[in-house]
Amino acid sequence: MTGLLDSLGLAQSAELLSLSPPGWGGNLLRGLSHSLQIAFGAYALGLVIGLFGAYGKLYGGKVTRDLLAIYTTVIRAVPELVLILILYYVGSDIINKISAAMGGGRVEVNGVAAGIWVLGVVQGAYATEILRGAIQAVPPGQIEAAKSFGMPAFMTMRRVTIPAMMSFAVPGLANLWLIATKDTALLAVVGFNELTLETRQAASSTRAYFTFFLAAGFLYLVVTLCSGGVFARIEKWARRGQPSLKGGSR
Amino acid sequence: MDTAKAVTPADDASASQEAIKVEDLHKSFGKLEVLKGVSLTAHKGDVVAIIGGSGSGKSTMLRSINFLETPSSGRITIGGELVEMHADGSPSNRRQIERIRTRLAMVFQQFNLWTHRTLLENVIEVPVHVLKVPKAQAIKRAHELLERVGLGDKADTYPAYLSGGQQQRAAIARALAVDPSVMLFDEPTSALDPELVGEVLTVIRDLAAEGRTMLLVTHEMKFAREVANHVVYLYQGCIEEQGSPAEVFGNPKSERLKQFLSSVT
Ligand SMILES: Nc1ncnc2c1ncn2[C@@H]1O[C@H](COP(=O)(O)OP(=O)(O)OP(=O)(O)O)[C@@H](O)[C@H]1O
Ligand SMILES: [Mg+2]
Numbered sequence: 001m002t003g004l005l006d007s008l009g010l011a012q013s014a015e016l017l018s019l020s021p022p023g024w025g026g027n028l029l030r031g032l033s034h035s036l037q038i039a040f041g042a043y044a045l046g047l048v049i050g051l052f053g054a055y056g057k058l059y060g061g062k063v064t065r066d067l068l069a070i071y072t073t074v075i076r077a078v079p080e081l082v083l084i085l086i087l088y089y090v091g092s093d094i095i096n097k098i099s100a101a102m103g104g105g106r107v108e109v110n111g112v113a114a115g116i117w118v119l120g121v122v123q124g125a126y127a128t129e130i131l132r133g134a135i136q137a138v139p140p141g142q143i144e145a146a147k148s149f150g151m152p153a154f155m156t157m158r159r160v161t162i163p164a165m166m167s168f169a170v171p172g173l174a175n176l177w178l179i180a181t182k183d184t185a186l187l188a189v190v191g192f193n194e195l196t197l198e199t200r201q202a203a204s205s206t207r208a209y210f211t212f213f214l215a216a217g218f219l220y221l222v223v224t225l226c227s228g229g230v231f232a233r234i235e236k237w238a239r240r241g242q243p244s245l246k247g248g249s250r
Numbered sequence: 251m252d253t254a255k256a257v258t259p260a261d262d263a264s265a266s267q268e269a270i271k272v273e274d275l276h277k278s279f280g281k282l283e284v285l286k287g288v289s290l291t292a293h294k295g296d297v298v299a300i301i302g303g304s305g306s307g308k309s310t311m312l313r314s315i316n317f318l319e320t321p322s323s324g325r326i327t328i329g330g331e332l333v334e335m336h337a338d339g340s341p342s343n344r345r346q347i348e349r350i351r352t353r354l355a356m357v358f359q360q361f362n363l364w365t366h367r368t369l370l371e372n373v374i375e376v377p378v379h380v381l382k383v384p385k386a387q388a389i390k391r392a393h394e395l396l397e398r399v400g401l402g403d404k405a406d407t408y409p410a411y412l413s414g415g416q417q418q419r420a421a422i423a424r425a426l427a428v429d430p431s432v433m434l435f436d437e438p439t440s441a442l443d444p445e446l447v448g449e450v451l452t453v454i455r456d457l458a459a460e461g462r463t464m465l466l467v468t469h470e471m472k473f474a475r476e477v478a479n480h481v482v483y484l485y486q487g488c489i490e491e492q493g494s495p496a497e498v499f500g501n502p503k504s505e506r507l508k509q510f511l512s513s514v515t
Contacts, residue, residue, distance in 0.1 A: 141362035148316055149376040149428060150351030152344075159379060163366045241366045241408030 013211045016202075024202035024212065031198030032219050035184040038115035038194065043180045045120030047173075050127020055157070057132050068128065075125035081186050087118040088190045111192045119183055126176055134169035135161060166238035174231035181223050195219060268330065269294050269432050269463045270315060275324035277310055277339075277487075284310045285321075286487040292432070292465060292480070297458045299474035299495070300467045302484035303510060308467045311484065312436050315465070316354045317341050329353065329431055352380060355425030359437040361417040363409040369396060369420045370405040373427045381428060388427070395423040399453050415446030422453055433457070435466040471514055475499045483507050 016023055053072070056064045075083065092109045099107045142164055146156040185196040193201075195216055203212040270292040277285040284307045292298045300308050313319040315326060321339040325332060328350050334343040341347035363372050373392035377383040383391075396402050399419040409417050418438055425433055438454065439447040451473050458464060458477040468474050474481060474495065481498040483491045491504045502508045 139362075139365075141358060141360050142364055144318060145356070145358065145362040145364070148318055148351060148354075148356040149380060150348040151376065151380050152348055155379060159375065160364060164364070167366075241368075241410055243410050 013208065016206055016208050016211055024198075024206070025215075027198045027202055028195065028212070028215060028219065031193060031195035032223075034112065034192070035181065035194040035196075036223070037112055038119060038184045038187065039177070039180040041112070041116035042119035042123050042183075043177055045116060046123025046127045046176065046180070049120065049124025050131045053124060053128030054131035054135055057128065058135060072125045072128050075122055076129075080122055080183060081189065083122055084118050084186050085189065087121060088114060091117060111187075114190075115184065115187050115192055115194070118187070119180060122183070123176060123180055126179075127173070130169055130172035130176065131165070134165035134172075137168040138164040167235070167242060170231065170235045170238045174227070174235070177227055177231070178224060181227070182220065267293050268327065269296065270329075270465065271325075271327040272311075272315065273325040273327075275311065275314060275326070276322045277307070277314055277319060278322050284487050285314070287324075288484070288487070288489055290482060290489070290492075292463060294431075294463055295461045296480055297462075297464045297466065297478045298480045298482060299478035300465065300482045300484060301469075301471065301474060301510075302490075306484040307487045308484055309436050312356075312434050312465060312467055315434060316351050316356060317347050318356075352376070352428055353431045354434055355428050355430035355432075356434045357418070357421050357425050357436070357438050359441050361409070361414070361421045361441070363417055363421055363424070365409050368406050368408055369401060369412075369423075372409070372420060373424045376424070377427050392423070392427060395426050396420070398426075399423045400449070413446060414442045415449045418442065418450045419453055422450075422457075426457075432463045432465065435464060435468070437467050437469060440469060469514065471499065471511070483510065485510075 053068050057068050060068070078086075091114060092107075095107050095109060099105065138161055142160055143156060146160045151159070184194050187194050188197040188200070191197070199212050199216040203209045206212070268291055270290070272288060272290045275285050275288045276283070288307075288311055290298070290311075300311065302308050310319055314321045314324075315328075317333070317340075320341075321335070323339055325335075327333070331346075331350065333341055333350060334346055336342045363369075364375065367375065370389065370392050373395060374385065374388040377388040377391070378385050393402070393405060396405050399422055401416060401420055401423065404412065404416065404420075409420065412420070418441075422438075435454065439450050442450065447470070451470065454464075454466070455473075455477055466474070466478065476495075478495050481492060481495050482489055483498060483504070485504075485506050491498060491502065491507045498507070499511065502511060
């Protein structure tokens, strides 16, 4: 084994990537774990914002709709890197102002929480649009049928509208998840030690740029591939009851 | 079904005979006045057929009864209970309208089954989640109902894998599952291929024979004549003529009704 790696000139890389110091593999995996935590949290927050946003845009009053229009337009117009800088610094500034007003000192903003908040707000804007489109694609007759049987509005949303819109929403939501995992890399600019920042640190201290960025790329690829598998299953479930275009049975 | 009947409070004698009472119902869409003061009473056990040309307001009238459309004005009384309305016609008591809707089961022209649920799940949905019937009991009843409409072997099939006639029969089973006091049918066979119409009409005929109260919008004149005990002819948002099937079909008085009948038969 060592002989083979030696002959390929990879022994050094293997050493650099080993999980225990002096290898940097552990750092990379820790970075990945942070990235995934933020991606999960931001995605979940984004879905909640998106659901409220979609219902607000479809059924809300004029003020609600206007506010949501501003939200989705601005968030989708401004580059994400800029938004992250704005939301991060504005967010921590507000927290510190509140803390000062209540007589407290400077608050150290938790990196994961800040990342989730910043990316979640960005994700929410896209999720709002995806879910709004999906809800509109549900045949109105199905919602009307629920109403005609006396089903209350919230139960109709939970039992009819959301399950029925899933098949329309899942492809878009799968994309959004992949964007979430990759957008975590942008948090490097605010000094958060997610995968990209960990990689850069490892690379610059060892000068083995190629090795580390290739390894990081590989990790992102693994995440994407696993997500693809998971979303394929979710999509199959969401499409239950719909004959596939290729024909064949259930 | 019998057990469910036993739980409903005993209706008082006179009002209970009036299953549905519609008084002076008006409905406009913007400037277009679609219903111009319609009044109609259906007693328990009545089968009322509503006929009329396209655009005469039949669907609008039927949908107004369970407030899928908001009437512009008028009074609607269901099983002796007056539906509370705002001045603009919208129901003012959400709980009341939801409760009343559970007693009025609607069967739609386009079936409107929930496509992400199997037939069994469609049939137990409202009993379990809205009426809070124990699930095991709802499932047992759903199997009986599916059996009754000839779909006993399709309980685990999704609607998209069924013919229109089968879907409509499943929709009827779904409606029966709430043990409705009145069934509202809006052209239940108009979306079906001619050879599938018969199987659905057979089911409806059975329901009529067992004394169910029904309001039935239909273009099937022969069928209306056969199952209805009261026929209402709508013309441009007004009831132009009504009476027993023998009178309306056998001896129509209004010129418009005569013309209508000759055009559809
Ligand atoms: N949501 C709506 N908005 C505006 N106009 C409507 C709406 N629904 C119905 N209408 C109009 O109201 C009139 C009556 O419609 P309705 O559906 O009650 O007719 P119908 O008697 O059921 O006809 P059909 O036999 O074609 O089903 C029509 O002129 C129709 O265009
Ligand atoms: Mg109609």
